[in-house]
Amino acid sequence: MTPKTPAAAPSPREVVKELSMVKQKEMIAANYDAITSAPETGRKVASTFVPGNLNELLMCFDLLNNLPEINAIQNGMKKVSGDYINEAEKRGHSEDVCTYVKADLGMMAKGNIAPNGKPLPRPDVLLLSYTGCFTFMKWFELVRDEYKCPTIMLQVPYQADGKITANMRSYIVKQLKDDVIPTLEKVSGVKFDIDRLREYLRESAKAEDDFVWVMQSAKKKPSPIDAYFGGVYYIGPIFTAFRGTRDATEYYRLLRGEIEERIAKGLGPVTPEGDMKSQKYRLVVEGPPNWTSFREFWKMFYDEGAVVVASSYTKVGGTYDFGFRHDPDHPLETLADYCLGVYTNRSLPMRVDLLENYMREYDADGLLINSIKSCNSFSAGQLMIMREIEKRTGKPGAFIETDLVDPRYFSAANVKNRLESYFQMIDQKRKSVASAA
Amino acid sequence: MTVTNRGTAQITAWCQELFDDLDFTVARKWKAAAPGRGVVAYMPVYVPRELIHAAGMLPLGILGGGENLEVIHGDAYYQSYICRIPRSTLELGITGKLDFVDGFLFPSICDVIRNLSGIWKLLFPKVYVRYFDVPQTYVDDTGGSFYVQEMQELREGLEHVTGRKITDEALRDSIAVYNQNRRLIRDLYALRSRAPWLVPTSELYLLLRAGMVLPVEEHSQLVTEYLAAAQAEQRPMRDNCRVVMNGLFCEQPPLNLIKAIEMSGCYVVDDDFMLVTRWLLDDVPVAGDPLQNLSTAFLHRSMETSAKYQPDLAQKGKYLIDSVRENGAEGVIFAAPSFCDPALLERPMLETRLDAVDVPHIGFKYAENSGQMQPVREQAGTFADSIKLWSTP
Ligand code: SF4
Ligand code: SF4
Numbered sequence: 159m160t161p162k163t164p165a166a167a168p169s170p171r172e173v174v175k176e177l178s179m180v181k182q183k184e185m186i187a188a189n190y191d192a193i194t195s196a197p198e199t200g201r202k203v204a205s206t207f208v209p210g211n212l213n214e215l216l217m218c219f220d221l222l223n224n225l226p227e228i229n230a231i232q233n234g235m236k237k238v239s240g241d242y243i244n245e246a247e248k249r250g251h252s253e254d255v256c257t258y259v260k261a262d263l264g265m266m267a268k269g270n271i272a273p274n275g276k277p278l279p280r281p282d283v284l285l286l287s288y289t290g291c292f293t294f295m296k297w298f299e300l301v302r303d304e305y306k307c308p309t310i311m312l313q314v315p316y317q318a319d320g321k322i323t324a325n326m327r328s329y330i331v332k333q334l335k336d337d338v339i340p341t342l343e344k345v346s347g348v349k350f351d352i353d354r355l356r357e358y359l360r361e362s363a364k365a366e367d368d369f370v371w372v373m374q375s376a377k378k379k380p381s382p383i384d385a386y387f388g389g390v391y392y393i394g395p396i397f398t399a400f401r402g403t404r405d406a407t408e409y410y411r412l413l414r415g416e417i418e419e420r421i422a423k424g425l426g427p428v429t430p431e432g433d434m435k436s437q438k439y440r441l442v443v444e445g446p447p448n449w450t451s452f453r454e455f456w457k458m459f460y461d462e463g464a465v466v467v468a469s470s471y472t473k474v475g476g477t478y479d480f481g482f483r484h485d486p487d488h489p490l491e492t493l494a495d496y497c498l499g500v501y502t503n504r505s506l507p508m509r510v511d512l513l514e515n516y517m518r519e520y521d522a523d524g525l526l527i528n529s530i531k532s533c534n535s536f537s538a539g540q541l542m543i544m545r546e547i548e549k550r551t552g553k554p555g556a557f558i559e560t561d562l563v564d565p566r567y568f569s570a571a572n573v574k575n576r577l578e579s580y581f582q583m584i585d586q587k588r589k590s591v592a593s594a595a
Numbered sequence: 596m597t598v599t600n601r602g603t604a605q606i607t608a609w610c611q612e613l614f615d616d617l618d619f620t621v622a623r624k625w626k627a628a629a630p631g632r633g634v635v636a637y638m639p640v641y642v643p644r645e646l647i648h649a650a651g652m653l654p655l656g657i658l659g660g661g662e663n664l665e666v667i668h669g670d671a672y673y674q675s676y677i678c679r680i681p682r683s684t685l686e687l688g689i690t691g692k693l694d695f696v697d698g699f700l701f702p703s704i705c706d707v708i709r710n711l712s713g714i715w716k717l718l719f720p721k722v723y724v725r726y727f728d729v730p731q732t733y734v735d736d737t738g739g740s741f742y743v744q745e746m747q748e749l750r751e752g753l754e755h756v757t758g759r760k761i762t763d764e765a766l767r768d769s770i771a772v773y774n775q776n777r778r779l780i781r782d783l784y785a786l787r788s789r790a791p792w793l794v795p796t797s798e799l800y801l802l803l804r805a806g807m808v809l810p811v812e813e814h815s816q817l818v819t820e821y822l823a824a825a826q827a828e829q830r831p832m833r834d835n836c837r838v839v840m841n842g843l844f845c846e847q848p849p850l851n852l853i854k855a856i857e858m859s860g861c862y863v864v865d866d867d868f869m870l871v872t873r874w875l876l877d878d879v880p881v882a883g884d885p886l887q888n889l890s891t892a893f894l895h896r897s898m899e900t901s902a903k904y905q906p907d908l909a910q911k912g913k914y915l916i917d918s919v920r921e922n923g924a925e926g927v928i929f930a931a932p933s934f935c936d937p938a939l940l941e942r943p944m945l946e947t948r949l950d951a952v953d954v955p956h957i958g959f960k961y962a963e964n965s966g967q968m969q970p971v972r973e974q975a976g977t978f979a980d981s982i983k984l985w986s987t988p
Contacts, residue, residue: 250946252939254676254960259940288731288904292705295731295904296940302908303944311731311904315741316703318712318726325748329741336737505726506713531676534936538681539710541672546717559674 178413182394185409187274189399193222194276202346205281205301208475209500210289210314212493214358214402214484215338219346223399224281226301230261232273234449234563242268243564257532257564259297266304280305283345285338289314290474290502291535310341314497320508322498330494356486358402363483368410369396370478375417376467377520380437382420384427386466387456390447397475402484429460438463439584442516444470444509444543445528445536448560451568455560458574462581466526468516470509473501477512506539510546517551523584525555526577531567554587556580603798603824606817610801613808614850617664617687622655622808623695633757635698635723638684638708639845640902641874642700642727643746643889645773648811649765650753655696656807656871659683662849662964672714678934679962680846681711688719697756698723700749704845704902705937723756725749731904733894742890750886766885774878776811779818781873784865786822788922791862792832793825797853803869833860836982837924840866841915841945842931842938844900848961855968856928859976860983864922867900874898901941912948919954925982928975929958955982 196203204221206212208228216223233239242264243257249267251260265271270278286298286309295311302309312333315326339350372392376385383389392413400406420426426434430453441459443466448455459466476482477499485492497503504512513525525547529537544555558576561567601609613621626632633652637644644654660666660683668689669682687693699722701712712726728745730738750761783802787794802821806814840856844867856863876896880888899905899914919927927949931938942958949956957978959971 250943252942252960254934255936255939286904292709292902293936293940296901296937299905299911299944300940303911303947306908309906309908311906313731313738313904315728316709316726318709318728323748325741325744329737332737332740333732336734337732505716506710507716509713510717529674531674534677534710534934535706537674538677538707539672539714541674542714542717 178409178416179391181405181409181412182391185395185400185405189222190272190274193224194272194274194278196222196279202282203279204283204285204342204345205298206285207287207289207291207294208397209291209502210287210312210497211397211401211475212285212287212312212338212497213399214355214362215334215342215493216285217358217402218350218354219342219348221283221342221346224278225398226262226297227258228398229265229272229278230258230563231449233261233265235452236273237450237565239450239563240565255532256293256297256534257562259293259300261563262297263300266301281307283307283342284309285312285342286310287312287314287497289497290316290500290504293535308341308345310338312338312497314503316505317498317503317508318505320505322495326498327491327494330497331490334490334493352489355489359484359486359489359492361404361407362402363485365396365401365406365410366476366478366483368407368414369393372410372413372417373468373472373479375421376465378421379440379521380424380426381440381465381467382417382425382427384429384434384460384466385472386443386447386469387429387452387459388427389466389469389472393472393475427460427465429456431457431460434460434463434465436463437465439524439581440465440467440520440522442466442468442513442520442522442525443528444513444525444540446471446474446530446533446562447528448568449563450561450565451570454570455568455573458577462577464577464581467520467522470501470513473512475500477501477504502535506542510543510550513543513547514550517547517553522553523588524553524580525551526580527555527557529557529559531559531561532564533562554580554583556583601820601824603821603828606821606824607798607801610798610805610817614661614801614804615663617660617692619655619692619695619808622653625653625810626695631757631759633697634695635700635753635756636693636696637700637727637871638680638702638704638711640702640704640870640900641729641897642702642871643749643893644811644871645766645769645885645889646746646750646753646761647698648769648772649761650757651759652697652753652757653810656869657684657687657693658804658807658847658869659963660686661847662851662966676934677707678846678932679964680932681707683963684711685714685718688715696722698725698753700725700727702727703729705935708845723752725752730894733906735891735894739890739894742893743886746886746889763885767881770879770885770888771881772811772815774881776806776815776818777873777875778878779815779822780806782822783818784873786825788864790832791835791837791864792830793828796857796863796866797850800850800853800868803872806872807869833862834983835860835862836926836979837862837864837922838979839864839915839918839922839924839927840930841927842901842929842935842942842958843868844870844902844938846932846935846963848930849963849965849968851968852930852961852965852971855972856975859972860979861928861975864924865918867898870898870900901937912945915945916948916952916954919949925955926978927954927956928978929956931958931960933960933962
């Protein structure tokens with residue numbers, strides 16, 4: 159599959175590199191514009207979360223999808239989240255709690271300005287997909303306090319025993335039928351059409367195939383992608399307001415084409431400073447990245463020749479690499495299975511199994527955990543995860559601590575030191591394995 | 596039921612002994628006393644203990660290691676920015692203090708306890724471990740059906756542990772036994788609210804803690820005895836202000852914190868300690884399908900706390916205002932464990948509600964091993980003084 163390249167392109171490589179990026183940027187900008195112009199266009203807006211994000215369903219009601227986590231990330235990357243967090247703390251929120259919540263509440267308190275510089279409208283409905291994080295529930299109760307709009311609780315049971323039971327699935331399907339869909343019909347004034355849902359799901363599955371292909375390309379040596387720092391861009395469309403759209407399918411088609419080309423040329427991942435040259439260390443990373451110093455954080459890896467070949471964070475909005483695809487033939491059940499399967503809804507032993515699988519399948523040198531100070535869902539238990547992976551694979555693990563969007567908790571010097579000694583540890587491990595052989 | 600002549604001091608001393616015993620000697624003895632007995636531990640805030648009881652096993656409430664447990668291993672499993680209860684609970688497990696436990700239930704309260712269920716599975720593979728999910732939608736047909744089936748799975752899991760069936764009959768009997776216990780606890784809370792000088796909260800607290808480790812029948816007897824003793828004793832009534840405490844439903848405050856609040860001039864007239872003992876608000880019907888009855892009670896007649904979703908915006912926080920009114924409280928003290936997302940995210944919403952009806956409040960954080968009580972005492976003392984000052988006609 160080769161992407162179409164415009165005739166007047168400066169150089170084939172640059173164009174290939176940028177097409178998917180440009181496409182994604184346009185998609186995000188268009189979505190923000192649609193949301194911020196909703197008061198004029200009369201379109202209705204739903205707010206929901208990335209894990210358990212039912213974009214296909216929202217589209218059936220012509221609802222726009224606004225994701226507060228994405229706003230927090232954008233604000234983190236633009237380095238304004240610190241102010242928002244301060245604002246929320248001034249208003250009585252504890253310094254101990256999830257900083258996404260505070261970044262969101264602080265943003266609301268300071269005019270609720272979207273990344274396009276225009277105010278976000280009040281949502282017409284909050285779809286609380288309660289998937290894999292307890293904090294979601296409190297977050298939307300807090301937001302509901304502000305907007306006083308209809309709020310739908312969609313409870314997704316936790317996969318504590320490592321399996322999806324019939325009870326879990328039917329509970330979600332029942333909630334969809336009895337509550338979620340009727341409420342969305344009422345809010346939007348649009349009648350639910352299950353065939354329309356099937357259409358979107360079909361589209362989702364197409365994008366998911368290409369997305370999985372892209373993420374699994376990191377099994378190659380050298381890896382053509384970075385599955386964490388690059389990965390967070392690749393998950394963009396499929397984890398947010400675009401899954402089920404033609405745009406998303408097109409984005410992943412373009413992206414796949416670009417990666418195919420990189421593989422053909424033997425190239426490594428693209429970094430903010432150009433192509434990554436040497437790949438000395440292949441890592442699996444557990445935990446979300448830090449957003450406030452994202453570039454600086456990433457640089458600490460590529461400068462040392464460390465490429466991330468697999469990451470758990472790129473599964474928070476859906477786990478596709480073990481075969482799950484949205485299934486148009488079982489539209490509501492597939493939405494249930496999707497929600498049940500997101501990474502944070504998987505038990506700790508399942509998370510360990512998944513990471514162990516990545517360590518082996520992607521032939522990684524070690525597991526790095528980026529522990530997020532304010533995220534209990536991810537962080538509580540990560541030291542156990544590290545021990546288990548070390549025990550099972552014999553490969554070294556390392557632990558660093560940062561935060562998502564609170565700049566106070568990113569200490570560049572500490573993280574750098576820790577990473578450097580980790581890379582030395584991997585070197586030593588290799589030497590001792592080589593001398594033992 | 597034999598009622599002895601112990602006074603409140605003696606009863607409290609016995610409860611204190613149980614509270615201090617981190618080897619859970621009473622539970623161990625109970626298990627050893629007859630063949631085929633088992634013990635199933637559970638964490639806050641709620642599990643249907645009736646099922647464990649009906650299986651012929653002892654439900655054992657685990658609320659962390661408290662202030663006297665030295666945590667050595669537990670810290671290697673948890674970062675500094677996670678509350679203390681999971682690490683001290685792990686410490687209990689790793690040091691063998693829970694080695695007599697056959698099963699462990701981790702209720703759906705937050706991601707920390709949820710993830711701890713997975714850690715427990717990995718560390719103690721021989722123990723029956725279940726994360727106990729409860730409904731967050733309170734409609735019989737959806738949340739109710741889900742919950743009945745979850746209880747059925749728990750029932751089967753417990754049957755597997757003991758090798759014996761749990762009959763509906765046994766479940767009905769257990770419901771009746773727990774109804775009685777809940778009634779007594781309600782009486783205890785009512786007495787404290789009516790005459791808080793007769794039931795100091797530090798005593799009430801220890802009495803509830805005894806209920807975490809004793810067989811329910813024995814605990815009911817103990818509460819009966821305490822109620823009689825407390826009403827028979829003369830204790831001076833002080834000019835204290837009446838407060839409701841909120842946020843203490845999971846990791847426990849040090850006992851000294853409760854004492855410090857009382858000594859600062861506050862009578863605690865309601866709280867959210869050990870909600871499992873009062874979770875279901877009325878008697879659960881004994882006749883009929885027992886799981887259905889437990890489900891209906893959970894869905895429609897159970898306590899509110901941060902770990903539960905409140906579907907109706909207008910009802911959010913109302914339970915706290917109701918508690919303030921019904922108990923004639925003059926203020927609310929929010930006390931929450933450090934790093935506790937459920938309690939700390941809930942607090943601003945509750946504060947807004949209290950502000951709207953002019954109920955004064957203060958808030959602070961604690962850890963189960965917090966040592967310094969002077970600041971708490973001062974803060975609560977100033978709060979009590981200001982309430983008295985402003986409420987004087
Ligand atoms: S606690 Fe973690 S998973 Fe939950 S909302 Fe915050 S960052 Fe997301
Ligand atoms: S204290 Fe709070 S955060 Fe910690 S386990 Fe309990 S409910 Fe969860």
